[in-house]
Amino acid sequence: MTRRHLLSSLAAAPAAARGLAPASQGRFWRLWWYEPGPEHGNPGFNSRFRVNSPQASLHPEFGSRSEARSSGMMQILMLEDPRLLEAVELYCELCGGHPGTANKRVAINGRSLYPIPENGTAAGHCTHSYPLIPLRRDDVVNGYNAVQFACDQGETFWGHFIVDNACLRASLPSAHPDLRKLELDGFRASVRLRRRQEGMIELLLETNQPHRIAQADFQGFFDGYDENGNGEARD
Secondary structure: OOOEEEEEEOOOOHHHHHOOOOOOOOEEEEEEEOOOEHHHOEOOOOOOEEEEOHHHHHOOOHHHOHHHHOOOEEEEEEOOOHHHOOEEEEEEEEEEOOOOOEEEEEEEOOOEEEEOOOOOOOOOOOOEEOOEEEEOHHHOOOEEEEEEEEEEOOOOOOOEEEEEEEEEEEEEOOOOHHHHHOOOOOOOEEEEEEEEEOOEEEEEEEEOOHHHOOOOOOOOOOOOOOOOOOOOOOO
8 A cells, every 4th residue: 555644844945043033834745655566556676765877787796786777766645635735846865976977867757857956975975965956837647657866977986876755745725625624624734933041942742623633743853973974964
């Protein structure tokens, strides 16, 4: 069965987060995750989803490895009518690739090509990243969506990166039939931030239907340890 998840998200812009401002009004998102295996339209030759530069196919050594047999294409089943959505996004959890790999990108159903934000891989760092890429609504279909990843050789010995997970995020307007059916079309939520003392803050979730909330997760931006070696301490 296809994994899907309905959640309400309160997204604050980074500038607002830095200024300790309240988040914007919440939105409902339904997440449609990539499912490996031929039964989901995703046959493969390796336990992880691999993306290669073109040179890997003809390489005298790497071309014989199972990783090089990946076309970089996955299918994600999204049973949504694009006409009923506010927005669609592609979320990815990426490993690397090999330091020096360049021009990571993704195409949706052969319609639009999107760059994957660079986070230090091309400069020679070992990195992880979690890009969230806004898509055109007319790029997606109500069914199987072909998500084609690609990269260039760059300055490395083998242009390569790994997609550990990916999903299509569908934003549902408040008038969406499914929200009306669940009596969530009138649901409202917001986050209020209060400074308690120096270096301490309090986050308050305010809603008109607290009994409908199963869980609240708070995410923030802060200066910390440069865990992925890309020279940034705020990612």
